[in-house]
Amino acid sequence: MSQEATSAYRRASLEPRLRIALVAPPMLSLPPQGYAGTERIVTTLAVELHARGHDVTVFAPGDSDLPCRVVPIVPRALWATGVRGTPEEGLRAAAIMAMERRGRFDVIHSHVDTAAFPIARVSDVPMVTTLHGRLDTAPTVDRIEAYPDVPLIAISESQRRWHPHANWVATIHHGLDFEATPFAADTADDYLALVGRLSREKGIDEAIAVARRTGRRLVMAAKVHEAHEQDLFAAVVEPAIADGIVDWRGEVSGVERDRILAGATATLMLGAWPEPFGLVAIESMATGTPVIARRAGAYPEIIGHGQTGFLVDDLDEAVLAVFRIGGLDRRTVASTTRTRFSKERMVSRYEDAFRSLVGGSARPDLTDRGNESRAAEGRPSVPEAAPVA
Amino acid sequence: MSQEATSAYRRASLEPRLRIALVAPPMLSLPPQGYAGTERIVTTLAVELHARGHDVTVFAPGDSDLPCRVVPIVPRALWATGVRGTPEEGLRAAAIMAMERRGRFDVIHSHVDTAAFPIARVSDVPMVTTLHGRLDTAPTVDRIEAYPDVPLIAISESQRRWHPHANWVATIHHGLDFEATPFAADTADDYLALVGRLSREKGIDEAIAVARRTGRRLVMAAKVHEAHEQDLFAAVVEPAIADGIVDWRGEVSGVERDRILAGATATLMLGAWPEPFGLVAIESMATGTPVIARRAGAYPEIIGHGQTGFLVDDLDEAVLAVFRIGGLDRRTVASTTRTRFSKERMVSRYEDAFRSLVGGSARPDLTDRGNESRAAEGRPSVPEAAPVA
Numbered sequence: 001m002s003q004e005a006t007s008a009y010r011r012a013s014l015e016p017r018l019r020i021a022l023v024a025p026p027m028l029s030l031p032p033q034g035y036a037g038t039e040r041i042v043t044t045l046a047v048e049l050h051a052r053g054h055d056v057t058v059f060a061p062g063d064s065d066l067p068c069r070v071v072p073i074v075p076r077a078l079w080a081t082g083v084r085g086t087p088e089e090g091l092r093a094a095a096i097m098a099m100e101r102r103g104r105f106d107v108i109h110s111h112v113d114t115a116a117f118p119i120a121r122v123s124d125v126p127m128v129t130t131l132h133g134r135l136d137t138a139p140t141v142d143r144i145e146a147y148p149d150v151p152l153i154a155i156s157e158s159q160r161r162w163h164p165h166a167n168w169v170a171t172i173h174h175g176l177d178f179e180a181t182p183f184a185a186d187t188a189d190d191y192l193a194l195v196g197r198l199s200r201e202k203g204i205d206e207a208i209a210v211a212r213r214t215g216r217r218l219v220m221a222a223k224v225h226e227a228h229e230q231d232l233f234a235a236v237v238e239p240a241i242a243d244g245i246v247d248w249r250g251e252v253s254g255v256e257r258d259r260i261l262a263g264a265t266a267t268l269m270l271g272a273w274p275e276p277f278g279l280v281a282i283e284s285m286a287t288g289t290p291v292i293a294r295r296a297g298a299y300p301e302i303i304g305h306g307q308t309g310f311l312v313d314d315l316d317e318a319v320l321a322v323f324r325i326g327g328l329d330r331r332t333v334a335s336t337t338r339t340r341f342s343k344e345r346m347v348s349r350y351e352d353a354f355r356s357l358v359g360g361s362a363r364p365d366l367t368d369r370g371n372e373s374r375a376a377e378g379r380p381s382v383p384e385a386a387p388v389a
Numbered sequence: 390m391s392q393e394a395t396s397a398y399r400r401a402s403l404e405p406r407l408r409i410a411l412v413a414p415p416m417l418s419l420p421p422q423g424y425a426g427t428e429r430i431v432t433t434l435a436v437e438l439h440a441r442g443h444d445v446t447v448f449a450p451g452d453s454d455l456p457c458r459v460v461p462i463v464p465r466a467l468w469a470t471g472v473r474g475t476p477e478e479g480l481r482a483a484a485i486m487a488m489e490r491r492g493r494f495d496v497i498h499s500h501v502d503t504a505a506f507p508i509a510r511v512s513d514v515p516m517v518t519t520l521h522g523r524l525d526t527a528p529t530v531d532r533i534e535a536y537p538d539v540p541l542i543a544i545s546e547s548q549r550r551w552h553p554h555a556n557w558v559a560t561i562h563h564g565l566d567f568e569a570t571p572f573a574a575d576t577a578d579d580y581l582a583l584v585g586r587l588s589r590e591k592g593i594d595e596a597i598a599v600a601r602r603t604g605r606r607l608v609m610a611a612k613v614h615e616a617h618e619q620d621l622f623a624a625v626v627e628p629a630i631a632d633g634i635v636d637w638r639g640e641v642s643g644v645e646r647d648r649i650l651a652g653a654t655a656t657l658m659l660g661a662w663p664e665p666f667g668l669v670a671i672e673s674m675a676t677g678t679p680v681i682a683r684r685a686g687a688y689p690e691i692i693g694h695g696q697t698g699f700l701v702d703d704l705d706e707a708v709l710a711v712f713r714i715g716g717l718d719r720r721t722v723a724s725t726t727r728t729r730f731s732k733e734r735m736v737s738r739y740e741d742a743f744r745s746l747v748g749g750s751a752r753p754d755l756t757d758r759g760n761e762s763r764a765a766e767g768r769p770s771v772p773e774a775a776p777v778a
Contacts, residue, residue, distance in 0.1 A: 136709045161694055162709065201703075272661070274702035295684055296702035305550055313663035313685035314590075320525045320551060 018354055019055040021098045022046055023110040026090040029077040030064040037279050038132045041174055042111050048347040059098050091115035107354045114143040120150045126357040134274055136162045156298030159276040170353045174277050175346030178286045178338045182262045185330055191217040193264035195257055195280050198222040198229040203270030208240045214322045221249040221260050262287035266325045269293040285337035288330035292321040308333045408444040410487045411435055412499040415479040418466040419453040426668050427521045430563055431500050437736040448487050480504035496743045503532040509539045515746040523665055525551045545687030548665040559742045563666050564735030567675045567727045571651040574719055580606040582653035584669050587611040587618040592659030597629045603711045610638040610649050651676035655714045658682040674726035677719035681710045697722045
């Protein structure tokens with residue numbers, strides 16, 4: 001157990017336990033299999049808050065498997081039953097279920113986007129929403145303006161920058177459990193990695209172009225479900241597979257994803273889409289593999305240029321970054337990342353945010369600022385180098 | 390005269406005058422007409438250093454018109470004689486001419502890119518180079534590595550970030566003389582502006598797309614000389630002119646450029662190319678017109694998101710920024726910019742850099758950091774609002 005975790009436990013033993021409701025979306029069960037963002041964070045919060053002795057209830061699909069109490073919002077995860085998309089009513093129904101039981105909780109923490117806002121506005125128990133998406137497009141941009149009193153938590157300063165006057169409780173960067181994450185001090189094979197969704201906004205074209213220009217193989221593990229994803233696969237990826245540029249792996253398990261990331265010399269995240277956080281970046285860096293990312297979204301906050309990766313503006317810079325990647329120390333990349341984005345740090349910050357809401361005191365804005373602010377926090381927890389296949 | 394300028398004069402009167410050589414490129418005469426970057430900065434430096442009492446010699450085309458001494462490096466500016474491109478030998482010849490006369494100078498300040506490096510390396514008089522271009526592409530990237538001892542000045546932190554171990558004397562953001570720059574507190578006409586070169590890297594396509602999506606007219610003043618510029622004009626601009634989206638003005642004078650900028654509700658700079666500085670941004674903001682720029686190059690250093698403009702990652706964000714632009718105070722945009730990017734601030738920093746080189750002391754790195762650092766410096770000097778046609 002890290003020092004930070006130990007002190008969190010000590011503090012918890014002096015302060016009253018909280019009765020916390022976490023509201024998850026109905027699409028995936030917890031913990032999620034395969035590609036997921038929101039659900040992994042809700043899972044991490046639930047497991048760690050429960051371990052710290054809080055009374056945790058998760059409103060989630062009934063086929064979830066968590067160590068704490070689960071209240072089923074649907075019998076089975078919707079996407080497992082063939083439903084596609086993100087049904088607004090399903091999201092709101094989850095928040096309403098938590099609201100109906102609010103007498104049992106000190107705080108309700110919603111992860112169902114703006115769907116919870118009408119409920120949060122009238123709840124007499126604090127209901128705070130962590131927003132996981134981008135906040136500059138319709139309908140989100142207008143809803144945030146329409147509900148100025150609803151307490152919000154941002155996952156990056158970039159995400160929050162279009163709404164400076166919203167009721168922000170904190171910006172809390174994501175954290176993950178890296179205990180089982182492999183670390184590779186050296187890479188035997190000089191390939192680039194791309195992990196995520198197969199979507200233009202994820203920089204698929206750019207990654208293939210960089211692989212071509214640098215003569216590297218691009219190992220690609222990505223989800224291809226929806227029609228536009230299949231179109232992009234046929235138009236852009238298949239020709240690159242035929243040329244021997246792309247080594248296609250499809251959608252993979254978490255273990256396989258970590259193996260691919262750990263074995264790469266760099267992970268590419270070149271989309272211009274303003275990524276509100278970018279979990280793949282910290283997953284990659286935790287294995288020791290630096291990230292070459294476009295200077296967009298939250299990447300400037302989570303990647304240290306010349307330390308844990310490179311921030312680039314265009315393909316020329318991305319190509320230079322590939323040739324410079326050997327100058328970064330993979331052990332530093334991993335240790336910096338495992339400290340800055342530990343689950344302990346994230347959960348401690350959420351505890352602070354919950355207590356400030358429950359106490360009803362004038363809220364400090366408990367914000368994870370840019371790169372530098374957290375650099376010295378906690379202590380590294382990189383395991384000894386282990387060979388990665 | 391601003392307070393900063395006054396104190397600079399006072400200091401200058403206590404410290405010995407410097408004998409300064411400025412080496413300009415041979416392509417344009419000084420001051421430059423029309424679109425130019427490097428030449429405007431050399432002109433600003435020459436005029437202001439001379440006004441502060443330094444002994445200033447400028448190595449420049451013979452048809453230059455400056456208040457100080459000019460040593461002709463070519464009889465007439467090369468581009469005025471029909472030469473195209475940037476001849477490396479011409480650049481180096483200018484540096485050699487200054488080097489041959491080095492006994493007359495305390496410091497030689499080169500603006501001819503890496504062409505001066507072989508000369509700077511052997512000069513027994515300090516020869517410092519301000520780099521005006523991007524530093525991550527061939528041959529620049531390799532030359533900087535090959536001449537690690539040559540003293541360098543960057544024009545932004547972004548420009549310099551690929552060479553953390555080069556011999557940086559300082560990062561000095563550009564400054565301009567805004568005395569004749571118009572300021573418009575209100576705009577009668579709701580149009581967007583684009584000023585610069587007609588090149589994909591300047592975000593022409595993106596600007597037209599944003600104008601279409603927001604129903605705004607795009608007033609475009611841009612240079613169209615070279616073949617690729619003409620191709621882009623035919624492919625992208627002409628159809629938008631036909632659709633009534635683009636109001637085309639071609640290459641315009643400085644006065645006309647300022648008039649266009651001052652009358653706009655926002656200036657668009659959406660190229661992904663890593664702009665080492667971006668003079669058009671400060672020209673626009675000095676008139677009171679905020680800039681909507683991609684979060685690339687130096688823009689995050691010179692534009693304050695939500696204060697003097699907006700930094701965007703993609704078209705959705707750019708569209709939102711257009712709709713949000715009315716929330717910015719044009720007087721604050723102008724005053725902030727005229728203070729942070731005054732010619733007095735720039736020239737004082739160059740004086741500091743020159744003295745540190747002449748003194749031969751351990752050099753501090755006299756760096757203009759990000760947005761915040763200079764925000765409180767000096768005092769605003771915005772003229773009273775004057776109507777702009």
